[in-house]
Amino acid sequence: MHPLVWHIRATPADPAPSDAVLVASSYRLVDRLPSDCAAAPLLVGELRRHGISAVSTHVDVGVGEQIASAPRGGDIDLLAIGADQRSRTIVDSVLGSWLSVAAPRTVLLASPRSFCAGVERAIGIVERALEQAEGSPVYVRKEIVHNKHVVRDLEKRGAVFVNELHEVPDDVTVVFSAHGVSPAVRDEADRRGLRVIDGTCPLVSKVHSEARRYAGRGDTVVLIGHRGHEEVEGTFGEAPDQTVIVETVSDVDNLSIADPSRVSYLTQTTLAVDETADVVEALRAKFSALRGAASDDICYATTNRQSSLRAVADQAGLVLVVGSANSSNSVRLVELAERGGTPAHRIDDVTDIRPEWLAEASVVGLTAGASAPPNLIEEIVRALGGLGPLDVRQIETTTETIHFGLPSAVLTLRE
Numbered sequence: 001m002h003p004l005v006w007h008i009r010a011t012p013a014d015p016a017p018s019d020a021v022l023v024a025s026s027y028r029l030v031d032r033l034p035s036d037c038a039a040a041p042l043l044v045g046e047l048r049r050h051g052i053s054a055v056s057t058h059v060d061v062g063v064g065e066q067i068a069s070a071p072r073g074g075d076i077d078l079l080a081i082g083a084d085q086r087s088r089t090i091v092d093s094v095l096g097s098w099l100s101v102a103a104p105r106t107v108l109l110a111s112p113r114s115f116c117a118g119v120e121r122a123i124g125i126v127e128r129a130l131e132q133a134e135g136s137p138v139y140v141r142k143e144i145v146h147n148k149h150v151v152r153d154l155e156k157r158g159a160v161f162v163n164e165l166h167e168v169p170d171d172v173t174v175v176f177s178a179h180g181v182s183p184a185v186r187d188e189a190d191r192r193g194l195r196v197i198d199g200t201c202p203l204v205s206k207v208h209s210e211a212r213r214y215a216g217r218g219d220t221v222v223l224i225g226h227r228g229h230e231e232v233e234g235t236f237g238e239a240p241d242q243t244v245i246v247e248t249v250s251d252v253d254n255l256s257i258a259d260p261s262r263v264s265y266l267t268q269t270t271l272a273v274d275e276t277a278d279v280v281e282a283l284r285a286k287f288s289a290l291r292g293a294a295s296d297d298i299c300y301a302t303t304n305r306q307s308s309l310r311a312v313a314d315q316a317g318l319v320l321v322v323g324s325a326n327s328s329n330s331v332r333l334v335e336l337a338e339r340g341g342t343p344a345h346r347i348d349d350v351t352d353i354r355p356e357w358l359a360e361a362s363v364v365g366l367t368a369g370a371s372a373p374p375n376l377i378e379e380i381v382r383a384l385g386g387l388g389p390l391d392v393r394q395i396e397t398t399t400e401t402i403h404f405g406l407p408s409a410v411l412t413l414r415e
Contacts, residue, residue: 020053021087024079027059034058037078039098039386041379045351046094047080052087054080078386101358104389107381108316110308110367111396114374116301118201119145121404122178123154125199128410129173130158139168141185142177142230144199145371146327148348165189173197179230180204182237197409203269203299204231208238210293214264215239219291220257222246224279225268229328232268252282263287269299270328270370272336273306300402301370302329306336308397309367313337315395316365318357319344322376323369330369337365350380358387 023043028034040056047054059079078095082088115123122144129138139160143151151161165188168174173195176185180200189196200208214221221243225232236243246252257263265283267276276298284290296303313319319337323330323346330346337344342365347353358364364384368377384390 019084019087020055021047021091022059022081023047023054023056024059024081025056027061027079029061037386038382039078039384041350041383042098042353042355042386043078043080043094045353046097046355047090048351049354050090050094052090097355098387101355102387103362104391105358105361105384105387106363106391106393107384108312108363108365109377109381109392109394110305110312110365111394112301112304112308112398112400113366114322114368114370114372114377116299116370116400117402117404118178118203118299118301119371121406122199122201123150124406125197125410126154126159126175127157128406129175129197130154132410133158133173137172139172139174140177140199141165141168141174141181142179143326144175144177146179146330147324147369147371147373149324149373149376150371165192165194168192168194170194175199177230178204180208180234182234184237185234198407200234201269201299202404203297204234207235207266207269207297210266210297211235211238211243214266214291215242217262219262219264220244220259222255222257222263222265222283223268224265224276225271226328229268231270231328235266235268246279246283249278249282252279252286255286257287260287261289263289264291266292267297268328269297270302270332271298272332273298273303274336274339301400302332304398304400305329305333305367305370308395309333309336309365310340311395311397312365312367313340313342313344316342316361316363318342318361318363319365319367320353320357320380321346321367321369322349322372322380324348324371327369327371330372333367333369349376350383353380353383 023040024037025040026034026036044054044056080091080095082091126140126144137160139162141162143161162168175197176199178199178201211221221239223235223243223245225245226247227245246255319342321330321333321344334344334346345357381392
């Protein structure tokens with residue numbers, strides 16, 4: 001199957017820059033019924049990676065002078081229109097690259113995937129605060145959850161995201177993110193008289209409580225987690241003079257504690273279960289009196305998504321993990337698949353998928369980190385279906401029923 005070069009004039013349904021390549025999400029040729037182009041987002045992403053401005057839109061096509069490459073045949077229906085000679089050449093190349101990987105596929109959907117209870121609660125808090133703000137700004141310290149699509153959507157609705165409280169004006173509402181904050185941040189908000197709504201995940205709050213308890217009994221607290229991550233910074237801040245951070249077994253080997261008989265450990269909630277177990281084992285070997293919580297601090301959602309990912313990766317030739325670059329649990333899913341020998345890529349959305357990844361992949365595993373919206377998965381499945389017949393199967397390893405209620409601060413707001 002090869003691109004066909006047509007001489008046409010195309011009119012986009014929505015305004016587009018004059019130099020943009022038009023990628024048809026659907027199109028209508030003269031005297032024909034409209035056709036859908038499900039794979040359009042894949043073309044848009046690849047064109048942008050080639051430095052081309054690309055816009056996806058419905059296109060009405062008529063006889064004219066411009067050149068369009070329109071590969072059509074079987075279940076594949078793609079159309080993109082170059083604005084000048086350079087872009088037309090790139091359009092032909094990009095269309096060819098996607099046509100070369102057009103084929104029937106199986107998609108294995110890992111379940112559970114996407115939003116967890118803590119993420120749903122945090123987003124719900126911001127949404128409720130915006131509803132009641134009636135046009136007044138609602139400030140959010142840090143990203144409410146680590147996903148750029150979620151943040152972008154809330155920004156459009158009026159949320160203002162800041163890195164630190166000094167960026168927040170007086171006499172406004174500020175929401176703390178799901179990752180939690182240190183007591184120093186809470187104290188600053190109190191001194192400023194800010195109206196705080198706490199979006200901290202209850203499972204993160206549990207770890208904070210454990211940090212205070214362990215430090216209060218005189219232990220050195222070994223916090224297993226990634227330095228610089230917001231959750232780790234918040235937990236560390238509960239007892240900074242009594243807490244040390246380790247990331248790897250090597251960190252444990254180099255760790256020196258004044259009183260080895262009084263050591264407790266905590267973990268970041270979004271770590272890889274297998275790697276964390278190795279670090280805990282090293283701690284137990286080094287500190288025989290090591291104490292910790294009766295159950296793992298790694299949250300249920302992280303554990304469940306890793307378990308479902310394993311079940312999918314074992315059967316797939318490629319794994320795609322939907323999640324932003326700063327999402328710890330999403331990055332851990334990619335690493336887990338790769339440790340098991342399955343090629344894996346983290347993507348923010350469908351436009352990040354590259355044709356070369358699919359070249360040898362007849363079975364694609366698909367999952368999403370706990371902060372990634374479920375609609376992003378739906379968009380990917382639809383786009384892959386635009387490359388050929390798709391057999392979509394769900395691999396469910398457990399059913400999640402956990403729900404966290406909203407805090408009283410936003411429940412009161414609703415009255």
